Amino acid sequence: EDQVTQSPEALRLQEGESSSLNCSYTVSGLRGLFWYRQDPGKGPEFLFTLYSAGEEKEKERLKATLTKKESFLHITAPKPEDSATYLCAVPSGNTPLVFGKGTRLSVIA
Amino acid sequence: DAGVIQSPRHEVTEMGQEVTLRCKPISGHNSLFWYRQTMMRGLELLIYFNNNVPIDDSGMPEDRFSAKMPNASFSTLKIQPSEPRDSAVYFCASSLGTSGQHRGETQYFGPGTRLLVL
Numbered sequence: 001e002d003q004v005t006q007s008p009e010a011l012r013l014q015e016g017e018s019s020s021l022n023c024s025y026t027v028s029g030l031r032g033l034f035w036y037r038q039d040p041g042k043g044p045e046f047l048f049t050l051y052s053a054g055e056e057k058e059k060e061r062l063k064a065t066l067t068k069k070e071s072f073l074h075i076t077a078p079k080p081e082d083s084a085t086y087l088c089a090v091p092s093g094n095t096p097l098v099f100g101k102g103t104r105l106s107v108i109a
Numbered sequence: 110d111a112g113v114i115q116s117p118r119h120e121v122t123e124m125g126q127e128v129t130l131r132c133k134p135i136s137g138h139n140s141l142f143w144y145r146q147t148m149m150r151g152l153e154l155l156i157y158f159n160n161n162v163p164i165d166d167s168g169m170p171e172d173r174f175s176a177k178m179p180n181a182s183f184s185t186l187k188i189q190p191s192e193p194r195d196s197a198v199y200f201c202a203s204s205l206g207t208s209g210q211h212r213g214e215t216q217y218f219g220p221g222t223r224l225l226v227l
Contacts, residue, residue, distance in 0.1 A: 096216070
């Protein structure tokens with residue numbers, strides 16, 4: 001069964017048009033939720049870890065939030081260089097990280 | 110500091126040939142992970158090591174796949190014989206490996222090896 005579901009699969013924004021990406025998880029006893037950014041032809045790059053519901057973390061135009069069943073990655077006034085695939089992941093059972101399929105973000109100038 | 114290093118970056122081979130992918134983790138990291146990424150299935154964990162010992166290889170698709178970690182600074186993933194359906198991007202990642210089971214740990218990824226089996 002899917003333990004991590006990301007939506008939408010793809011998102012196209014105009015430069016400056018703020019939006020949010022969603023990551024829903026079904027694991028119990030959350031031991032952290034991880035956000036990564038992946039550029040074409042490169043490996044995933046770590047962005048944030050959230051451990052508790054209500055926790056928030058920010059980096060430039062990105063802010064990640066966490067509830068008991070989902071996380072949001074808010075992108076404020078995005079720029080073309082924010083275009084990438086954003087992946088979320090959670091530890092599940094004996095698996096250190098289970099990844100979602102990602103959201104492909106395109107920001108058009 | 111150097112990140113995770115993988116080689117080769119690209120590999121094109123013919124069906125039936127042996128393929129060996131190599132990885133050097135970040136110095137001081139005790140855990141090493143091998144992943145495969147495809148459009149259909151996303152990023153899947155194949156196997157991971159802690160202190161050079163394989164912990165979970167349940168993600169290895171078939172006996173054709175094998176992985177070793179002879180020392181703390183080197184690991185290989187071997188496919189023998191290779192098949193067209195093995196075509197994918199293979200990533201190696203490493204983490205400190207000190208959190209145990211109570212807390213998830215950040216993994217740092219290499220640039221990947223893009224494998225094409227003809």
